Amino acid sequence: MSDIASVSLDRPLEDIARDLGNSFAEFGFGIVRDHGIGDDLVARAQAASEAFFALPEETKRAYKIAGKAGARGYTPFGQEQAKDAQVFDLKEFWHVGRDLPEGHALAQFMEPNVWPSEVPEFESAMRGIFAAFEATGRRVLSAIAIHLGLDAAFFDPTIEDGNSVLRLLRYPPLPEDAPDGAIRAAPHGDINAITLLLGAEEAGLELLTQKGEWLAVSPPPGALAVNIGDMLERLTNGHLRSTTHRVVNPRGEAVRRTRYSMPFFLHFRPDFEIAPLPSCVPAGAQGDAPEPILAHDFLMQRLREIKLA
Template identity: 85%
Template structure:
């Protein structure tokens, strides 16, 4: 396959499974159109995100929660650092997570959301966007299950009440005093099962191919860039690729513009055991497969590596 697949989520699941599955195996990425997230909702979320990030620095920092690894609320500019990177990323962001009742058995893994009082429309809009992303992600995972030879509902129990996170990202105009080598997002792999990204039509997102070359990911306006995360790569014993990717710094007029995007990191349940699927392990190579690990333990391990925990 020579190009990243671009598919409509309105097509039959078997067709989506074939095209996306091949693209995920080769590139770790696919483009998804007709994903079911309404344009007006995306526009409202964009406006609410911009309104929050336009607040004074002191007001934004009031929503930074110490000791929660950035799982909810605001993470200031210069805080996150990619694994093995020597300088921080040039971005700030806000995290929205799943709402669980206090008595829910998984509530201890997920802190309550907080909301910026200065932007009243923020909470209802982001709750709606979170649920819309969740529904689209579930259908994509059904296609992935078919590609792997499993039933369409194979992942349903694994993601039920999963620890998914909606990230609202702001990359400010490039600062003149940025550390040498700092870019908007240094090369990294995502931790989760799959990532659904809105806003990638703005130039900058690149993936690292098998040949060691950087390839631009350029979905059409309104489409999703979807990529495999480390958890799903581990579950499939590397059959599906969690590809290294980055967001490079723009040049010219674009360097003086702010860039926004909205990735949704779809996670398994914290108590889900990520054990390589037998169908993805070659006979006689059982000892080479990754050891089973709980999704929560894997998440915390990776958060420590990127300086958020």
């Protein structure tokens, strides 16, 4: 295959598994249409996101939670830095996660959400789209399971009460005083199992091919760009690729425009052990496979690498 696969989630899982699985193996990315996240819900979440980012800087910074690795609330411009990058990314963002009841066995791993009182519709819009993203991600994982020769429900218990995060991203117009070499998002791989991204139709997202060339990811309006994260690459012993990708700076008139996007980072449960699937480890090569590691430990290791923890 020479192109990133574009599939509709309305098709049978077996068809989705074939097309997406091959695309994930080669590119680490796929395009998903008819994904079931309603246009009205997306519009509400987008409007609430833009309303928050339009608030004064001091108001937004009141929602920055110290010592929590950016897991919830606001992370200001210039905070996150990709692994091995020399300068920070040109972005600001807000994180929405899962709320667990007090006393839940996994509650220690997940901070409670905070909600900006200045945007009354924010909480309901984000809770709604979080649930919709999760349902769509579950179907994509079912297709991936079939591609791997597993039962379609294989991943269901691995993500039940998982530490998934909805990120609301704002890339402001390019500042004139940006550090040399700074771009909107430096080359990186995602930490989680899979990422589902709304807003990628705006030019800028690129993936690094196996040939070492940068390839633009350009889904049609309203479609999702879906990519494999490092956790799933580790689980499949590299069969599915967590591809390096970036968001490059715009040119021309776009330099003056703000760019928004909404990635949903679907995570395993914190207590899930990421151990390479036996079917993905060739006979005699067990010693070369990654060591098992708990999802939470892997997450914290990576957050330290990107300067959030």
